[in-house]
Amino acid sequence: AQTVTQSQPEMSVQEAETVTLSCTYDTSESNYYLFWYKQPPSRQMILVIRQEAYKQQNATENRFSVNFQKAAKSFSLKISDSQLGDTAMYFCAFRGGGSNYKLTFGKGTLLTVNP
Amino acid sequence: DTAVSQTPKYLVTQMGNDKSIKCEQNLGHDTMYWYKQDSKKFLKIMFSYNNKELIINETVPNRFSPKSPDKAHLNLHINSLELGDSAVYFCASSQAALWGEAFFGQGTRLTVV
Numbered sequence: 001a002q003t004v005t006q007s008q009p010e011m012s013v014q015e016a017e018t019v020t021l022s023c024t025y026d027t028s029e030s031n032y033y034l035f036w037y038k039q040p041p042s043r044q045m046i047l048v049i050r051q052e053a054y055k056q057q058n059a060t061e062n063r064f065s066v067n068f069q070k071a072a073k074s075f076s077l078k079i080s081d082s083q084l085g086d087t088a089m090y091f092c093a094f095r096g097g098g099s100n101y102k103l104t105f106g107k108g109t110l111l112t113v114n115p
Numbered sequence: 116d117t118a119v120s121q122t123p124k125y126l127v128t129q130m131g132n133d134k135s136i137k138c139e140q141n142l143g144h145d146t147m148y149w150y151k152q153d154s155k156k157f158l159k160i161m162f163s164y165n166n167k168e169l170i171i172n173e174t175v176p177n178r179f180s181p182k183s184p185d186k187a188h189l190n191l192h193i194n195s196l197e198l199g200d201s202a203v204y205f206c207a208s209s210q211a212a213l214w215g216e217a218f219f220g221q222g223t224r225l226t227v228v
Contacts, residue, residue: 035216039156045205045219089156101146101215102171105158 002027004094006106013082014114020067021077021109023092030054031097034068034075039108040088048090051075053097082113118142121206121220128196129228136191136223138206144218146170146211147189149181152203152222161204164189165211196227 003026013019025034036048051059051068058066063080079086092106121138128134140147148171149161163171164183178194189206203224207217 033215043203043222043224045207045217045222047216047218050216091158095215101165101209101211102148102160102163103150103158103217104160108156 002029002094002096002104004092004104004106006090006092006109008109009107010110010112012112012114013079015082015084017082018078018080019082019111021079021090021092021111023075023077023106025073025075025092025094027073027094027096029096029098033095033097034066035093035095035103036064036066036075036077037091037093037105038086038088039091040085045091049077079111084113084115087111087113119206119208119218119220121204121223123223124221125224125226127226127228130196130198132196133192133194134196134225135193136204136206136225138189138191138220140187140206140208140218142208142210142218144208144210145186146209146215147183147186148207148209148217149189149191150205150207150219152205154202158205162189162191193225196225198227201225201227 032053034051038046067076089108093103119140146165148163162181167183183189203222206220209217
């Protein structure tokens with residue numbers, strides 16, 4: 001069974017600075033998908049960024065980028081130029097490459113951006 | 116237009132009651148899910164339907180019964196509610212042949228008193 005570990009329950013960063021959230025996972029599959037979701041106080045789950053395991057290139061979406069290290073099974077999220085609106089719970093999620101489409105989530109990291 | 120919508124957003128009910136949560140998606144996706152988020156914010160899959168067929172049924176009490184009348188709808192019925200059922204329940208959908216990333220509804224906060 002796949003597991004996803006987020007070792008930082010809480011983090012804080014000053015506005016305009018950069019922060020990195022950690023995620024590691026365990027799987028025996030060679031092809032899979034990884035995601036970061038954001039859950040602000042509104043409770044809505046919002047997809048931030050995604051990565052296919054067979055792609056070497058790290059995904060980037062505006063101020064959000066990932067550092068995907070397949071051999072180390074690590075998938076960290078970097079947020080540049082942090083904004084107050086980035087304050088949220090961030091969840092790392094894994095989806096296997098087969099027909100089991102479920103997402104396995106980490107326990108989340110609560111990120112607070114301070115003014 | 117809301118892509119994945121679930122109703123109600125809030126539900127307060129007494130122990131022993133039966134309640135339903137409804138979910139609809141207008142994304143044309145073929146797979147729908149129910150996830151449960153507990154008080155510690157941990158998200159866990161409960162059920163998944165692909166083209167109206169149940170494909171994932173995690174260890175969930177029999178009191179929980181999903182129903183998918185068509186690809187765009189997935190409802191969750193809960194019998195004999197218990198205090199421990201209090202949680203946020205999320206509906207989600209995805210297109211299995213693509214990334215499989217899930218699009219989530221806004222969640223239903225269920226409080227059993």
